Amino acid sequence: MSIDTEPVPGHGFGRPIRTVAVIGSGPTGTPAAKHLQDAGLKVRLFERQSQSGGIWNWREDASLPLSVPTPPPSVGAFTPVLRESGVYEDPNRKERELFSPPNPCYWNLSNNVPTTTMAFKDYPFPEGTERNVSHTFLANYVHGYAEKFGLDKVASYNTRVEQVEKVDSKWRLNLRKVEDEGEDKAREEQWSEEFDAVVVATGHYNAPYIPPFPGAEEWAAAWPDKVIHSQGYRKPEPYKGKTVLLVGIGTSGNDIARDLDPYVEKTYMVGRNKLRGPVAYQKQRRMQRFMVPEKAEPVSEIHRFIPPTEGQSIDEAEIELTDGRILKGLSEVIFATGYQYSFPFLPSYHQDYQGVRSEKIKKHPLVSDGSGVLNLWRDVFYIPDPTLTFIGLSVNTSAFSFFEYQSISIARVLAGKARIPIEAKRWADYAELVNEKGEGKFSHLLNRDGERKYVKETVEWLNRDAEWSGSESIEGHTPEWIAESDKMQELLAMKYGVTPEILKQINEEIEAGNGQNVAGNSKIYETAAEETNARIAEGIARRTTVVKA
Secondary structure (H helix, E strand, C coil), X not given: XXXXXXXXXXXXXXXXXXXXXXXXXXXXXHHHHHHHHHCCCEEEEECCCCCCCHHHCCCCCCCCCCCCCCCCHHHCCCCCCCCCCEEEECCCCHHHHHHCCCCXXXXXXXXXXXXXXXCECCECCCCCCCCCCEHHHHHHHXXXXXXXXXXXXHEECCEEEEEEEEXXXXXXXXXXXXXXXXXXXXXXXXXXXXXXXXXXXCCCXXXXXXXXXXXXXXHHHHCCCCEEEHHHCCCCHHHCCCEEEEECCCHHHHHHHHHHCCCCCEEEEECCCCCCCCHHHHHHHHHHCCCCXXXXXXXXXXXXXXXXXXXXXXXXXXXXXXXXXXXXXXXXXXXXXXXXXXXXXXXXXXXXXXXXXXXXXXXXXXXXXXXCCCCEECCCEECCCCCEEECCCCECCCCHHHHHHHHHHHHHHHCCCCCCECHHHHHHHHHHHXXXXXXXXXXXXXXXXXXXXXXHXXXXXXXXXXXXXXXXXXXXXXXXXXXXXXXXXXHHHHHCCCCHHHHHHHHHHHHCCCCECCCCCECCCCCHHHHHHHHXXXXXXXXXXXXHC
C-alpha cells in the first residue's frame, strides 16, 4: 500500500472538526495531543493512570490473577462499568486495581531499539543519552514532554473511557474517574462528553493472551499466583532456586529468561515448532533463538497441562509435550505469549460482540480474533469513518518517533490541512495490504525497511498537501537517524551479550537458509526445541573458539 505521488480526490468530512478526544497518554497519545493542539484543534486527553507515560510507568504490585482461558477480545482488557457516581468501600483496593491494573513493566525493562532513534521532534534526549536506557528514564521523558507542551492542562488523569459510541455526527464518551477517598474507600465520578473525532492511543499491551492449552484452566485455578502472564512479572529475586516454565521465545520471553538466569535453578522455554509469517519476521524469530540464556532449555510445544489432583503441589504436577516428554518439578509458569488487540470501550466494533450494532460495523469490524485490527487505512484511519483513528498498532518500529509521524498525519487531516483519499481508494489500498501481508498481526508488521518506506510516504504526502494548505513542511528521517537505526541489531546483540563477531556468524547462518548452517550442511529441524538447542551448542562452540583465538 502506498501514497499516490499526485493529488487524488479527497475525503470530505461534511462538517469542520473542532474537538478531538485522545484516549491514552503514553508515548502515542501524548504526541498526538500535542500535534492536534498545534493544528488548532481543541483536545481532551483521557488517561486511567495518575500521569502520562503509558506502559513505561513502573508499579511494584503485579497484575491480578488471570482469567484462563483468555476472554474474547471485546472484554479482553477490562469490563466497562456504567453506574452512579459516589463513594464506596474498597478495603483491599480491589476495585481500584481493576480500574487501573499495573503495566507490563518489570524492573529491569529497557528499550530494544536505539534511544537515538526514538526522540520526539522538538524534544531531544539529553546530550550523551545511552542507546539503551531504563523504563524510568523513558517514563520521565514522556512526563517531561507532557509538561513542556502543556498537555497536563488538557488531560483528565485517573479517568477511564468506559464506552465510545457515535450518536448522529458526534462521538459520545462515557467517562469514569476513580480516586482515593482515604485508604479503604474510593470516590467515583461518571459523566459524558462529546467530540467531533476520536484518537485511540491505548496501545496493545493491556489484554494478555494465553493460548487455549488443554488443562491450563485447571492449573490457573489451582495455583493462581504461580501461573501468570508476563504482564505480571516484576523482579527475578523471588524466583531464586526455582524451576520455571516460560512459554514463548519471543522478545518478552527472551528478556525475562535472561533476567531470571542468575537466580533460577532452570528455565524450560517453549517455542513454536514451525515459524510462520513474512521472511523478515521469521529471521527475527530465528535470531531470538540464538539468544536463549545459559540455564534455559528450549523444549517442544505443550500438548496439555495434566489436570492436578486434589491437594497436589505445583512441583508434583505434570505437563505433557508434543514429543511425548513429561515435565515435572516446576515452581512457576510464565506465559510470555503476547496480547490481544482489545478495545472494550468500543464493544460493537468487535466481531464477538453479541449486542445490537449497525450493519456497517457488522460488515467492517475493527477486531475479529484479537490478533490485529482490521479495516484501517495506513494503520490509522478507520476506513468507513475516518473520524475514528488509531495510533500505536504498528510493530517493529522505532516506537516513539514513528508514532509521532502518525500523530502529525492525524492532526493535519482532522484540521483540514491534509487530505486522505476517498473511501473507494482507501478500500483499494487496504485490499493491497491484505493481499501482501494478510489480516491480523502481520498487517501491522513493518520492520526497518517497512518503517522507512511508511515514513517517507507520509512525509511526501503531508508536504505535498502543505503546499496548498500553507502548513509547515516536516522533516523525514535524517542520514544521522538512518545510521543509528542501522545499529538496531547491534544494540540487541550487546543487550544479550553477543559480540559483533558472533553476531556476524549468526546472521550468516540465518541467511544460509532454513536450518542450514554456515558449513553448508543442510539440516531441517522438526521442532523449535531441536533447532534452538542446536543453535545454543553452535553458539557455545563459537564463543569457545573466539576465546581461544
